[in-house]
Amino acid sequence: xxxxxxxxxxxxxxxxxxxxxxxxxxxxxxxxxxxxxxxxxxxxxxxxxxxxxxxxxxxxxxxxxx
Amino acid sequence: xxxxxxxxxxxxxxxxxxxxxxxxxxxxxxxxxxxxxxxxxxxxxxxxxxxxxxxxxxxxxxxxxxxxxxxxxxxxxxxxxxxxxxxxxxxxxxxxxxxxxxxxxxxxxxxxxxxxxxxxxxxxxxxxxxxxxxxxxxxxxxxxxxxxxxxxxxxxxxxxxxxxxxxxxxxxxxxxxxxxxxxxxxxxxxxxxxxxxxxxxxxxxxxxxxxxxxxxxxxxxxxxxxxxxxxxxxxxxxxxxxxxxxxxxxxxxxxxxxxxxxxxxxxxxxxxxxxxxxxxxxxxxxxxxxxxxxxxxxxxxxxxxxxxxxxxxxxxxxxxxxxx
Numbered sequence: 001x002x003x004x005x006x007x008x009x010x011x012x013x014x015x016x017x018x019x020x021x022x023x024x025x026x027x028x029x030x031x032x033x034x035x036x037x038x039x040x041x042x043x044x045x046x047x048x049x050x051x052x053x054x055x056x057x058x059x060x061x062x063x064x065x066x
Numbered sequence: 067x068x069x070x071x072x073x074x075x076x077x078x079x080x081x082x083x084x085x086x087x088x089x090x091x092x093x094x095x096x097x098x099x100x101x102x103x104x105x106x107x108x109x110x111x112x113x114x115x116x117x118x119x120x121x122x123x124x125x126x127x128x129x130x131x132x133x134x135x136x137x138x139x140x141x142x143x144x145x146x147x148x149x150x151x152x153x154x155x156x157x158x159x160x161x162x163x164x165x166x167x168x169x170x171x172x173x174x175x176x177x178x179x180x181x182x183x184x185x186x187x188x189x190x191x192x193x194x195x196x197x198x199x200x201x202x203x204x205x206x207x208x209x210x211x212x213x214x215x216x217x218x219x220x221x222x223x224x225x226x227x228x229x230x231x232x233x234x235x236x237x238x239x240x241x242x243x244x245x246x247x248x249x250x251x252x253x254x255x256x257x258x259x260x261x262x263x264x265x266x267x268x269x270x271x272x273x274x275x276x277x278x279x280x281x282x283x284x285x286x287x288x289x290x291x292x293x294x295x296x297x298x299x300x301x302x303x304x305x306x307x308x309x310x311x312x313x314x315x316x317x318x319x320x321x322x323x324x325x326x327x328x329x330x331x332x333x334x335x336x337x338x339x340x341x342x343x344x345x346x347x348x349x350x351x352x353x354x355x356x357x358x359x360x361x362x363x364x365x366x367x368x369x370x371x372x373x374x375x376x377x378x379x380x381x382x383x384x385x386x387x388x389x390x
Contacts, residue, residue: 007287032304035078035273042077042277044067044086058285060273061226061300062123 002054003027016051023049024057033061078274081311089278096275099266100132107249109261114217116140117258119207120163120171122156124283125222127163128272129264131281133220134167140220143210145203146175148183152289159284172214174206182364184290190364195290198360205348205357211258223262226269229314230299232321237299245333248326256342256349268314269300 001023003012014023020036020043036043037056049055067076069088076086080095087095104110116133120126120142133140144160147153157173164171177183187202188195211219228247235243253259264272276283291297306313342348343355350356 006285030301030304030308032268032270032307033301035270035277037277040277040280042089042274044076045079046067058273059287060124060269061297061304062125062269062287062291 001049001051004054004056006056007059016053017048019046019048021045023055027057029057034059077278080271082268082307082315084311092274093278096128096132096267096271097136099271100129100263101136103249103263103266104261107261109250109263110138110218110220112137114138115215116218116220117172117207117211117214117216118142118220119203119222120144120160121222122159122163122284123222124273124276124281124285125224125227125264125269127159127222127281127283128267128275128279129220129222130163130169131167131279132275133263134169141170141172141214141216143172143174143207145206146173146177147199147202148175148177149185149288149290152284152286155286156284159282162282172210174210176202176206180361180365182361187360187364188290191360193360194294196294196296198364199290201356201360205355208256208258208348209346212256216258218259218261220261220263222264222272224264224267224269224272225314225318226300226303228262228265229303229318230296232318233299233303234295241329242332244321245326245329245331248322256340256347265318266315 001014001016001018003014003023004010005012012027014026018026021031023036024031024034031045035058037058038053043049043055067079067086068074069076069091070085071091071094072088074088077089078092079086110116116138118126118130118133118140120130122144130140130142142160142164144157146157160171163169176187182190184195184199184202187193187198191198193201207219207221228249232244232247234240235247249262249265251257251260267275275281303314303317339351340349341351343350343353343358345354345358348355348357352359354362
């Protein structure tokens with residue numbers, strides 16, 4: 001899974017399959033502070049990502065880090 | 067995950083409501099929460115002239131979008147703060163939003179109109195950048211709302227903002243601020259009516275609203291805000307929220323219903339001591355208000371290009387918006 005993080009902008013590769021909730025846990029990110037976006041649309045927490053997926057993890061806290 | 071309303075595929079979970087929503091019903095949920103906030107706190111009337119403080123970020127664009135979708139007539143006010151590329155990009159987001167919807171965006175530019183930017187103002191006044199920024203924005207928002215004849219000034223403060231400020235004021239027992247940390251501040255001499263229609267929505271929800279609605283907001287953080295205390299309070303509250311969904315809502319709304327009144331008297335005494343600034347006429351507890359002192363110290367770091375240092379708003383014509 002290709003993962004784009006913001007503030008600062010950087011990219012990671014994570015092995016799939018993996019659920020959104022597990023992905024955020026692995027990156028030590030609080031679900032209250034981010035949204036996961038794929039092709040411009042929100043991805044729910046229980047969705048499983050495959051190796052081919054590309055997602056953005058967007059911080060939602062003003063001026064926040066992710 | 068299934069939508070609590072239609073049982074279709076959900077796109078977001080809202081743990082404090084123990085509910086998941088599809089895109090359509092999440093937008094409905096946001097409308098419900100904003101309606102409820104407006105009604106519960108008697109924020110505004112349908113006929114009010116509304117000015118929305120717009121930064122180009124998710125909260126201000128979301129609240130402007132929500133209010134116009136609900137039928138309110140609302141203009142936007144953008145303040146250029148001179149924070150390098152960050153300000154340039156934020157202005158483009160605000161302008162694009164307004165232009166695409168035929169809305170009127172009023173612009174004030176700190177460097178052009180007052181001769182300093184936030185980095186210079188912060189250094190000159192020996193204030194942290196967020197303090198100089200907040201001071202400038204509050205003054206200019208109030209000024210533009212009053213001089214523009216608006217009935218109400220809307221800001222995009224959300225539940226996370228209010229809970230974090232409450233947390234900080236409680237942590238340090240700033241009791242003089244607690245009595246006025248309310249979703250509505252009534253108009254009084256020198257201050258416009260100020261309301262916060264997003265107090266029932268978290269930042270995650272306003273960001274989700276923008277993504278679903280296709281609102282292109284500024285995602286990048288303000289380079290001057292990194293590491294500030296407010297962000298630390300938000301992170302701390304989100305850690306609590308993680309294991310105790312609804313904690314932020316309970317903290318803030320519990321304060322409003324059970325504690326805010328206890329601090330009202332102290333805040334009222336604080337307000338009684340205000341008088342008109344000798345320079346600009348804005349309410350202040352000193353002879354000259356904090357913004358005019360900031361202009362005095364920091365102004366001149368940059369050339370003033372507008373030729374008027376009092377109130378200089380640029381009202382840009384939009385595709386369908388009429389100038390007022």
